Amino acid sequence: PAPREQAPEPELVVGVAPISSATPGMGQGGEGTGSGTGIGAGDGPGRGVRTGPRNLRQPAPLALRRYHPPEALRRGVSGTAVVSCRIREDTVLDQCRVLSETPPGQGFGAAGIAAAVAEYRFRPGMIDGRPDYDLRAVITVRFGRNAP
Template sequence: MWHLPPVKIRSFLTRDRQRKAGVFVVVLAVHAGLFAVMARTTASPPMALPPVFEVELFRPPPPPPPPPPPEEASVDPGGGAPAAPSRIHVPPPPRDPTPPEVPAPRQQAPEPELVIGVAPTSSETPGMGQGGQGTGRGTGVGAGDGPGRGVRTGPRNLREPRPLALRRYHPQEALRQGVSGTAVVSCRIREDTVLDQCRVVSETPAGQGFGAAGIAAAVAEYRFRPGMIDGRPDYDLRAVITVRFGRNAP
């Protein structure tokens, strides 16, 4: 067997080595103490991280361009051509109202007088001589055709509206301006008492539409019984109606 030669420790540990070994032992002891302390203490919770903020950088828009310089005042005062003279439209003066149309009654033509006697001049044809006279009594009843007419009665008004009912026929423009008016119309009377074939005789004031309104009111609101001749309707007689629109109607 091999035998190692004995080593002298003192010769091996020099002063420098002894100093380093002492330092090593001290450091080792300090680390062992730190590890022992850390093993006994409880671990603290990890610190919360601060919140993260996102920041977006952008470039501001360029400033607006400067306003244009003001224009120089014009030497021309302007105004254009002088204004034309104004015209005032004056409505024509109202016409005098025409009197209502009244049909003249038919009159029988007078019969020629019978001249009896001697003719003043001679003629070739025989003339009528004066006959004899006699006396006698007699009666008779009969009817004959002739130009004369019998008993005659005029039209009769059966229905006439109230002033408030005529408001619906008042011309709208005249009603809005507060203008009253009057219309005189002439209409034929039918057998069923309704009026038709109406025409305007006059309207006051003119040009406001009272004539047409009077015809519409006469056909819708008025009723007449026709005139009679010997008990028979006489459709030749027309009804003349004066329709007043508004309280101040003439």
């Protein structure tokens, strides 16, 4: 094999480049006074594109008749329940809770939960195209023609 030969040292050039270029050149020295790091942590104010839950199936008012509290139905009392439910991956609602019922004490809250779980289906909200199962669906269930 041939003996190793040291590469020649490049010629040192000091001054302005003979032609301008959009790309940076090889600098010939100088010392900076800057400091800092690229390390950091934190949560910014934005989270990307967010959409709310989407109702996929809602029953007709007549279908809700089977959930109308029997005593209220017998007396001709209409009512409303507002319920909040978690949306599962299969679009079914669970972990429902009553937010309000009108008139109170007539059983419309429990009836609203039963109707929401059996009759409604929702697609979960999305964050940057991924399902957000932390968002809950809020549903107003109206029982009777004169429901508030």
